[in-house]
Amino acid sequence: MHNTLVATVAIVGASGYTGQETLDRVLAHPALELYALGSDSLAGRPADALDPRLGRNGFRRIPRFITNDAALSSGADVIFLCLSHEEAAALEPPPRGVVVDLSGGHRFAEPAIYESWYGFRHPFPERLGEWSYGLPEVSPPSGRLIANPGCYATAALLALAPVADAIEPSGVVVDAKSGVSGAGRTLSERSHAGSVLENTAPYKVGAHQHAPEIAQALGFPVTFVPHLLPVRRGLIATCYVRSTGPDLRELLEERYADSHIVSVLPEGAVPELARVQATDGAEIGVFEDRLTGDSVLICAIDNLGKGAAGQAVQNVNLLYGYEETAGLRLSGVLV
Amino acid sequence: MHNTLVATVAIVGASGYTGQETLDRVLAHPALELYALGSDSLAGRPADALDPRLGRNGFRRIPRFITNDAALSSGADVIFLCLSHEEAAALEPPPRGVVVDLSGGHRFAEPAIYESWYGFRHPFPERLGEWSYGLPEVSPPSGRLIANPGCYATAALLALAPVADAIEPSGVVVDAKSGVSGAGRTLSERSHAGSVLENTAPYKVGAHQHAPEIAQALGFPVTFVPHLLPVRRGLIATCYVRSTGPDLRELLEERYADSHIVSVLPEGAVPELARVQATDGAEIGVFEDRLTGDSVLICAIDNLGKGAAGQAVQNVNLLYGYEETAGLRLSGVLV
Amino acid sequence: MHNTLVATVAIVGASGYTGQETLDRVLAHPALELYALGSDSLAGRPADALDPRLGRNGFRRIPRFITNDAALSSGADVIFLCLSHEEAAALEPPPRGVVVDLSGGHRFAEPAIYESWYGFRHPFPERLGEWSYGLPEVSPPSGRLIANPGCYATAALLALAPVADAIEPSGVVVDAKSGVSGAGRTLSERSHAGSVLENTAPYKVGAHQHAPEIAQALGFPVTFVPHLLPVRRGLIATCYVRSTGPDLRELLEERYADSHIVSVLPEGAVPELARVQATDGAEIGVFEDRLTGDSVLICAIDNLGKGAAGQAVQNVNLLYGYEETAGLRLSGVLV
């Protein structure tokens, strides 16, 4: 039996992409009640200042924006941190309640990674051990402080973690492609539509901060290159591995046999961005190269869904004993 | 109090875009039960032959495809016809039950329009009078045979019908833009991705079959030009009118004050495709040209949602006394 | 016989979209010699700091960037101003040489328009009369100070100017759609890829600054609404008019019979963005609405080509007696 007791929610940084998507799931959740909506830029304004749909007839009444500090100390049972890495790392978590950090501010046990890959010195290195890395299918959340995984890391790990002991650890390649919302709402040359439309390019080649995250979870490093696609949302990670013997498809099918969130596609079927966009699910395809015999594991997710907000709510569901998929976007067969 | 008795559903032509989207809403509907799934090309195959998501763990069991004839005569309480105009026009509706025709096969009282605008002679001209044009906000469905409006006509009429008596009937212009799914799944040069991507073009200029549909509903003709956008889904109709005096914004706000489906945006706010995509709602913006003083009424819908499948289910909801929005996609604030 | 004497060129504001596209045409021009490349943000850096292609093996040597002031006073024979409206309006043109202003800073005889439509008080209202509005097919450039037309105004006027005396001046509608590069390289929420991709929306409805520009050239106002398309470049203006009698197609075909830049398409053929993208040409289609009998004139151009840089160079070609199409992008039948 699932818990049905209501928990109150505060979203800190609600006006960014991950904040808005988290709000979307919370509003659809039968047991989460929105309590505080934090945004320093929108504080004092009604919810529909962010999006006209929030003022729509028939929508549940949504509170006005307050400052992020006020939201953080609102006393809500669950706090979602939807901030930049550095801002989140600098926050004092409140003394009680569940905190889910959607940034990378608490994903690493090793503080040196922040200086080396994130460009800042972590202000609370000694507390990093208090956070658990919540990737439900790979490392379920525990405790009350949850570091929500990065989008690329989620896709790569859903495909690779179940086979990590069955592949050669050297020579693994993860070639990933993501829609632009992965870069957030902040304005930059790279996210300018004139640079994105009818274009595709790699970025941070071999130097993206999700690489050490993947390595930490797998226990060995992979070569990782992300590319920016001219689509709003969605992410595909094409993972190249060499089995040491076991049948990788079998391992993946076993792992996800009971999952309502991750599907292993039948032989020959390829994952498609369009089928996971705006959902909190994942699709995995398993292939073998005809010439080399090496294996190709391909995972598609929505970068803002299973790659961010959906996973954050899934983590809360597991911690609170709610139905695992409560509030998530999983049904539907839109064209 | 809303009716909650279950009605069974057959979808005829379930493998096209409107069929799949209708299926999507029926699967989400608390009182509609999927009974028969018709597709001549997929007959005999399981539902996931259309889309892998239909075979997913956790989805309600969905029946195998049968032929369209078998679906039509399945005895379901509600039949959705998701066929071409000419195929739908040629069908004998079953003797009982609600039939919603999503094609243009039964939208006109005047049979001559079929020869002149659709390119075929209507096989049952004498029965056209038995069908009602079901655009809930403008002409609610009545009887058991419902002609579901065209997507362009829906957007234009949501904006124009409430002000039809308050504008000069001569000189009205409707300039519309639609995503490619409006043209359905059929392969054609115009729907080839190489013609669509990084392109935009008008088509059937001044000669599109939704023009007489708009004229029939308004009582006067408008100049109508559709354009094809490089987007999957969504439709915007920009309507140019001259008021004879009344405040057009006021008329629209009054008409939609209680609607959970159509929103009139506040002054200055523009409709956006992205906010209505994959939903069954509509947004209307009202503006005045600074130089000419003429009015611009802009309506955005999803061509497959409010412009097709969503409206079809809304029509059934009204006929059966279900909650008007049951099964529809209306909530959510996706980025 | 065409002039072949070389003229030197300075581009002021070369690092924006119109600057880069002007540079593109100048580099391809047989008689224009690039002399100074101005950009305050790139001053001191080599040309390939703007685009790696400018450092490419085989490219003509291109000078380093200097400041805009230095470029303006470089003594070049031809100066292209590729700045914001307000910056361009504030500049003192050098005492000799041709100056082509690609912004809106000198397009209006009436200074009040700047306050009312552009949001700033024109610093040199008394000199506005010294500038000629250079739209070669409509009002050829004269003198040495040329105001290059706006992109929307160009498309609308190419279609409307030749028929202006043959249509009812009241009730004309121009519904335009443009790619994002029309908004330039400046970062803004509206040009963020997350707002543009898989979206389309009107903006500045009935209040865009190209409306008074069209009105000034035609002698009467039109209702004008621009929309932002999810494409990099290209612009379509769909113009709705009512003939007072004359055959509008005939008038347009006559006007453009000898043009190598503007084509009137044969009956039934529709302009397409894709065919004019990255070119300096224009396509015009002429149609009549079946129901209302009103005319629809549709003009497609590239907003950065005929709508900006291509037209600027065309203006210089006419002033200097070069071949009208020298340096322009007009040939080719890319897919």
Next chain:
Amino acid sequence: MHNTLVATVAIVGASGYTGQETLDRVLAHPALELYALGSDSLAGRPADALDPRLGRNGFRRIPRFITNDAALSSGADVIFLCLSHEEAAALEPPPRGVVVDLSGGHRFAEPAIYESWYGFRHPFPERLGEWSYGLPEVSPPSGRLIANPGCYATAALLALAPVADAIEPSGVVVDAKSGVSGAGRTLSERSHAGSVLENTAPYKVGAHQHAPEIAQALGFPVTFVPHLLPVRRGLIATCYVRSTGPDLRELLEERYADSHIVSVLPEGAVPELARVQATDGAEIGVFEDRLTGDSVLICAIDNLGKGAAGQAVQNVNLLYGYEETAGLRLSGVLV
């Protein structure tokens, strides 16, 4: 000194994408004269039946379409075969003149590859040895029968061939992404805009026919997965290799030091689709993964340019002693 004698050209299959793009280059070529334009579907019609731009004022006069057989036996000096693999394989080349086959019909020395990877038995296996594989930077054309490389193979080989002796041959991965025009003008479910827009998916995973082409040229197989991007044109191949010691960047820079077609980008600069689209050039970026130390070589080309028509004309230029870049699209710095 370059040859300037005129050669006549016939294009067989001129109405497909590669045919049209070949026509584009031939029309721009100072020494190639278009003599015959073959298309079975357009035979008898004027050139502008393919594209209105071909009827434009100012364009060189272009001959009417004739049948492919007539074009093949027209006696032209140079024949471009722009047909399907199987059609091209089945043709008897004329007894004299240069023939460039843009399909895969003559790329392999080993006939068995056709049955195994192309799905047909090659009709003239004994003559395959008469064809040379013309990838100018890797294996310059020789003789009069030229097999023009595949688009993916071109991109992969430009990056990999110069370093083939300096990397471990096992474990090489080529992850490629292409615009839709790579699939040609033929209608199919996969090229339907509704499947392409706002989507991205791998296809023929580990089983694409360009894999044996890459293997034949390198001397060892690689794992190869192509993905379909929602863009009209352009292709990026991200190649993952492990150096056996040599500096791979140095090897690539040396190889392309004098090339006007292939640029090795400076350290840190990433190839972008947008900069090579609609050109016949290539960009290569060289990177090292921070965690694994493995190398990433990324090559961007236009699939229809350097990946097809541009390379075909480049091959002819080399055979005839024309300037290597004659007729090619290489200049310009479009936004």
